[in-house]
Amino acid sequence: MSTRLSFREALGSRVIVADGGMGTMLQAHDLSLDDFQGHEGCNEILNITRPDVVRSIHEAYLRVGVDCVETNTFGANFGNLGEYGITDRTYELAEAGARLAREAADAHSTADQARYVLGSVGPGTKLPTLGHAPYALLRDHYEQCARGLIDGGADAILVETCQDLLQTKAAVVGARRARRAAGTDTPVIVQVTIETTGTMLVGSEIGAALTALEPLGVDAIGLNCATGPAEMSEHLRYLAHHSRVPITCMPNAGLPELGADGAVYPLRPHELADAHDTFVREFGLSLVGGCCGTTPEHLRQVVERVRGRGVVERRPLAEPAAASVYQSVPFRQDTSYLAIGERTNANGSKAFREAMLDERYDDCVEIARDQIRDGAHMLDLCVDYVGRDGVRDMRELASRLATASTLPLVLDSTEVAVLEAGLEMIGGRAVLNSVNYEDGDGPDSRFARVASLAAEHGAALIALTIDEEGQARTAAKKVEVAERIIAQLTGEYGIRESDILVDCLTFTIATGQEESYRDALETVEAIRELKRRHPDVQTVLGVSNVSFGLNPAARMVLNSVFLHECVQAGLDAAIVHASKILPMNRIPEEQRRGGP
Structure with missing residues (x-):
């Protein structure tokens, strides 16, 4: 037998064909309530009670030439098994399902065609973005499922039919934890489900899904379920233009139609083959297959x-x-x-702080919405306040802003537990503010803990030019600290340069002390030099720091002029009160010069 390529190697070398619908195939069998051990509709039980039926479905697909089969484990998760009161059987059912698929795949493998097993991880019935279940609870049960799939012999984990990005992240992180515990590098594939509305069930566009999921280190991303191939075309086009990882597609056999005996899927086998032929040619797909309603005959024609x-x-x-x-x-x-x-910062906004302290959360949300109207692109959320339970405050506010605001969040805290609480409420991709070297860079330092948190959740990071000696004051020192941070984040934590936002920091120049006069200029020069050295790195600045101590009118002018100079030097992002930044042409010349 020739040397067997790993699944990841095969995925990178040629188009792979997976199987079709499992659930609709099971429904065609005459199964009794005893077959389900009294848990009617719990297909995963059949891995234990009717392995012959499950194996026969795998074999039906393998005989028509597919490269890989999915395990009968779609519902082996907290949401589905919880409805039957058997969540303690997650690992058992997942391992049994993977073992059945492994046996069938191995029996049909030849020297010319290796067969692979995709461990199916379905979404369950709980959407954490809508508060149905906590992220950590779902993540831990997904980890049990993935552990069973890996132990049973799955070649890859397929997190599929995803309807909520926070649920998807819980499944991916759970799978990554399982493979780390098993000492494997099992690939993880994600497939989201886009409804006929053009978004995922909770309203996510395909661009939001790609931005949130690709940084989690997934090996491929794609679409499955909900619709036929025709409705997937534009979303696949977006992935083809923007995804750095391979693309997959497993559509239903068209949109279901109500027939005399229930749902009927109208897409004929040659139409699925036509669609995949087009998708492979036009969008560069690596893995194709079918979902609900697709049969071995559908996949035979796709294989051909x-x-x-x-x-x-x-x-x-x-x-x-x-x-x-x-x-x-x-x-x-x-x-x-x-x-x-x-303005959604308890340290910088009195109105927000008082609303948070009084638990007037609707007012907090309205302050966030005001910033959207003012032109903000993201929101800086900071709940740090002496004597408060920051974890609780972050959960309350991050969960509300995650759905009530259309803008991404910058989670801002000195406490790692508070940052983690925020990440566990957000389905999108957040930015963590911040990392620095104030307490060093050892394994127990805040730097290490925040960087690890960002790597697990796929978050971007704001890095402050502060080291063990304090806040860098000169341009040269700021760049030196930034270089050290960039090297460590990319080298040790696998974070891309383009996902690091360096804040070169500034002191106020309103102290009246001679040594502070050059502080703003040093920041501008640091930004310029850093962008010259690392054009992919983002730069960010809390602009209003420069004007602390001045009256409001003077602050508005100084902040606006300083921001203009920083942008000219290469600043990419600024933490500002957008409505209080003036265009340069609206500032009188004498005020720009600092005159009366």
Whole structure:
């Protein structure tokens, strides 16, 4: 037998064909309530009670030439098994399902065609973005499922039919934890479900999904379920243009129609083959297959048309960005800087702080919405306040802003537990503010803990130019600290340069002391030099720090002029009160010069 390529190697070398619907195939069998051990509709039980039926479905697909089969484990999760009161059987049912698929795949493998097993991880019935269940609870049960799939012999974990980005992240992180515990590098694939509305069930656009999920380190991303191939075309086009990882697609056999005996799927086998032929050629897909209503005959024709083709080369335009649960927001804005609204910060906004302390959360949300109207692109959320339970406050506010605001969040706290609480409420991609070297860079330092948190959740990071000696004051020192941070984040934590936002910091220049006069100029020069050395790195600045101590009118002018100079030097993002930044042409010349 020839040397067997790993699944990841095969995915990168040719078009792979997966199987079709499992659930609709099971429904065609005459199964009794005893077959389900009294848990009617719990298909995963059949891995224990009727392995013959499950194996026969795998074999039906394998006989028509598919490269891989999915395990009968779609519902082996907290939401589905919880409805039957058997969540303690998650690992058992997942392992049994993977073992059945492994046996069938191995029996049909030949020297010319290796067969693979995709461990199916379904979404369950609980959407954490809508508060149905906590993120950590779902993550831990997904980890049990993935552990069973890996132990049973799955070649890859397929997190599929995803309807909520926070649920998807819980499943991916759970799978990654399982493979780390098992000492494997099992690939993780994600497939989201886009409804006929053009978004995921909770309202996420495909761009938000890609921005949130690709940084989690997934090996491929794509679409499945909900619709037939026709409705998937534009979303696949977006992935083809922007995804840095391989693309997958497993549509239903068309949109279901109500027949005399229930749902009927109208898409004929040759139509599915036609669609995949087009998708492979035009969008460079690497893995294709079917979902609800697709049969072995559907997949036989897909195999004949596309299996074994070379993957069409793509040149994706990767766009570093953050995302709310609804939309993606690029870090680089075409005509301006990225404006991060500063008024949802308990340390900087009295109105927000008082609303938070009084638990007037609707007022907090309205302050956030005001910033959207003022032109902010992201919101800086800081709940740190002496004597408060920051974890509780962050959960309350992050969960509300995650759905009530269309903007991504910058989670801002000195406490790692508070940052983690925020990440566990947000389905989109957040930015963490911040990391620095104030207490060093050892394994127990805040730097290490925050960087690890960002790596697990796929978050971007704001890095402050502070080291063990304090806040860097000269341009040279700021750049030196930034270089050290960039090297460590990219080298040790796998964070891309384009996902690091360096804050070169500034002191106020309103102290009246001679040594502070150059502080703002040093910051401008640091930004310019850092962008010269690292054009992919983002730069960010809390602009209003420069004007502490001045009256409001003077602060508005100084902040606006300082921001203009920083943008000219290469600043990408600024934490500002957007409505209090003036265009340069609206500031009188004598005020720009600092005159009366």
